Amino acid sequence: MQWQTILLQQHKGVGLITLNRPHALNALNNQLIIEINQALDLLEKDPTIGCMVLTGSEKAFAAGADIKEMLDLSFPQIYLDDFFSLADRIAQRRKPLIAAVSGYALGGGCELALMCDFIYCADNAKFGLPEVSLGVLPGIGGTQRLTLAIGKAKAMEMCLTARQMDAQEAEQTGLVVRVFPAEQLLAQTLQAAEKIAEKSLTAVMMIKESINRAFEVSLAEGLRFERRIFHSVFADADQKEGMRAFVDKRPAQFTSAKGHHHET
Known part of the structure; x- marks a missing residue:
């Protein structure tokens, strides 16, 4: 496959998908969602793969959805097209999927991390759902999955104020499992993924x-x-x-x- 928005690597029973739109801080556009799903399809079909990892760059896991792509969309067209529905498939994977989050995981990027089975993050991670500042609300599961992950009060406050949560608070609230120094994040995540891949x-x-x-x-x-x-x-x-x-x-x-x- 010729990937334009991601990188795909496989090693020791683990499939690693790296978001690769550095000029846009890995903002989610339609093509990126399509390519993540295509890569996950390949990894799910491959019987040698036992665990999957999703990561971005050190600066940003994904800094939101691509606003330019959405600016001129209108209802009922996005309703008829069921806009964002492609993203739902990411959460429906049967093999374990770990998010390794460094830097910004905002809006759609935060929602993408929440679709994974658990999150490891770097000490520079920042989580947030700032959609309210754009006059909208989270639309890829943010209001639901964040609430299930950290409870009503914190989810409500974050979604209503657009406040960003740092790595330490994310671990305290149970949003992430563990926090690592940024330079160790990927190695530690792959180590956990390899351990899972060794199992039945x-x-x-x-x-x-x-x-x-x-x-x-x-x-x-x-x-x-x-x-x-x-x-x-x-x-x-x-x-x-x-x-x-x-x-x-x-x-x-x-x-x-x-x-x-x-x-x-």
Whole structure:
């Protein structure tokens, strides 16, 4: 593929997508969203890939959506076209997707990070949803995912005032998992991704599916779902290998993470 707005690399079972519109601080335009999805499609289909990482530059993960592209759009056309709906596919991925955020993650950039399964950030990271300053509101899930991540009061205050949140506050509120010095961010994120990629792909995807279920259904339904998924994993050879390796006191050799689809 000839990428114009991203870079794609693969190493040790990890697919790394780097946003690459430096002149626009990686602002999200239609082509960037299309190319992220095309890259994710390739990584999801590749059985050797067990985890995916999304990152930007040191200065900006993504500093918003491309305002010039939206300035003259009108309703009902954007309603009929379901503008931004392409972005929803990023959040619907089945393999784990980690965001590595350095610098600005504002507006659509913050929403893009929130679509990932968890966020690691650099100590220079700045998160914000400043859409209210443009006379609009977040439109790629910001009001929903930020609220689920950090609670109503903080989400409401950030969206209403357009205030930016620094890395330390982002970690304290649970928006990000860990903060690293900027020069260590990518290495630390890839290390975590490689650890995930070594695991059973079946188990990893089931964990993601089960945790995401907790946001959709009641506790009783969620527990029932988890239990059935747990039962089903006993049909997978990786379960036999993982438990046998534990009993034998040796490292497990998971095959689904190495590109073999096995049948029992």
